Amino acid sequence: MSLSSWNENEAILHSLQDDILVTNVDGTILKVSEATGKIYGVTSESLLGKSVYQLAAEGLFTPIATPMVLKEKKKITFVQTTNKGKKLLVTGIPVLNENGQIFRVVSYSHDVTELLELRKFLQTMEGEMERVKSELDLLRSLQLYDSGIIANSAGMKNVLTTSLQVADVDVNVLLLGESGVGKSLIARFIHNKSARNKGPFIEVNCGAIPESLFEAEFFGYEAGAFTGASRKGKLGLVELADGGTLFLDEIGELPLAHQVKVLKCIQEKKFYRVGGTKPISVDFRLISATNKDLEKAIAEKAFREDLYFRLNVVPLTIPPLRQRTEDIIPLIHYILERLQEKYKREKRLDEAVIHHLLQYDWKGNVRELLNLMERLVVISPASLITTEHLPDYLKVSYPSPVSSAPLLKPLKEVLENVEKQMIQDARDQYKTTTKMAHALGISQPSVVRKMQKYEIS
Structure with a gap:
């Protein structure tokens, strides 16, 4: 290039690394930087003199800056797509003449693909993190060791999931299940997860209060209401539940004569103390529980149908322990840890003991397991609890293969048989190894290895 043909402005333009393009108001390209052609996959010289409208029609890029700047009459920024699929952040700037009119449009861009x-x-990751956070929140809400609830089994997981769903809604819940399954624990769990968790949780055992004293205990009484009554009167259990949760345990044991009064209190959230003439308003959330078949009791005229329908808005059945085999071992360890803290004793269970506990029917459910574990911790003289310390009824009902034939079946073989059966049962119940792992309380790779070991497909 000769010195006479050198142009300072052109030199400055081409020294820039960014895409710069200049058009007139008709859209004809007057100047481009060398970087412009590279971005669009053409030579910069081939763009000179061409119309941006024509190039847009040919698909080189879209949209275009010139008409947008002419319309807005100010600096604009937008995202442009090239024929190569690149995304450019384009800024268009109007250039005014001495009359204040637009006569050039300068645009520059940055590849932001x-x-x-x-x-x-990042948006995908944020969505994934939000999903994981929701799962963690749920798991945190299901904190088993904080609440004393073990829920590795599908049945108990469903119970806790439903409990969380109804916790923040003041709907009546009826907990169903055998004695000892943990209905009181679930009731308190619902209360603790509700908006009323700062309020009282008042538990009323409807079967433990003598029929003659039920009204005085439940509704309270005024001073001098009857012989032997306190001079100051007494607040009833329902009044103590104001602002919190009223839990009517063993509601199926409520005498028929008192059922209509309890129903009226539940419906109207008002009641009269014994000997009182002024109605008292209360605000409580109602949870009830029973191990009885209330529909059968209704048929036998032992339970009011209208009270049943009032209680049974959301029924929640807690499965018995014998249907929660995945929960038994975690429960054993949980209870053992708590008892060791309580009695300041270091105890551990022999594998044969665990085998017996897994095979037992647990008609008394979690309460029976808790009582047995407490007995074992207290009476066993050594740190290792063995089958010798088990009660006779448990040994006789479910003898351990090890104790009955120690020479024929070593402990390792027995435990492998039990493990194989549990893996097979989990495979029959769940479709994926991930769900099996959750149910069994082990990792998914461990499930796969054990399935391969025992040739379970």
Whole structure:
């Protein structure tokens, strides 16, 4: 290039690394930087003199800056897509003449394809993190060791999931299940997860209060209401539940004569103390529980149908322990840890003992397991609890293969048989190894290895 043909402005333009393009008001390209052609996959010289409208029609890029700047009459920024699929952040600037009119449009751009892909990735990750956070929140809400509830089994997981769903809604819940399954624990769990968790949790055992004293205990009484009554009167259990949760345990044991009064209190949230003439309003959330078949009791005229329908808005059945085999071992360890803390004794269970406990029917459910574990911790003289310390009824009902034939079946073989059966049962119940792992309380790779070991497909 000769010195006479050198142009300072052109030199400055081409020294820039960014895409710069200048058009007139008709959209004809007057100047471009050398970087412009590279971005669009053409030579910069081939763009000179061409119309941006024509190039847009040919698909080189879209949209275009010139008409947008002419319309807005100010600096604009937008995202442009090239024929190569790149995303450009384009800024268009109007250039005014001495009369204040637009006579040139200058645009420059930055390739933001990677940034947009990164943004998309981050949005995906944010969505994934939100999902994981929701799962963690749920798991945190299901904190077993904080609440004393073990829920590795599908049945108990469903119970806790439903409990969380109804916790923040003041709907009546009826807990069903055998004696000892933990209905009181679930009731308190619902209360603790509700908006009323700062209020009282008042538990009323409807079967433990003498029929003659039920009204005085439940509704309270005024001073001098009857012979032997306190001079100051007494607040009833329902009044103590104001602002919190009223839990009517063993509701099926409630005498028929008192059922209509309890129903009226539940419906109207008002009651009269014994000997009182002024109605008292209360605000409580109602949870009831029973191990009885209330529909059968209704048929036998032992339970009011209208009270049943009032209680049974959301029924929740807690499965018995014999149907929660995945929960037994975690429960054993949980209870053992708590008892060791309580009695300041270091105890551990022999594998044969665990085998017996897994095979037992547990008609008394979690309460029976808790009582047995407490007995074992207290009476066993050594730190290792063995089958010698088990009660006779448990040994006789479910003898351990090890104790009955120690020379024929070593402990390792017995435990492998038990493990194989549990893996097979989990495979029959669940479709995926991930769900099996959750149910069994082990990792998914461990499930796969054990399935291969025992040739379970």
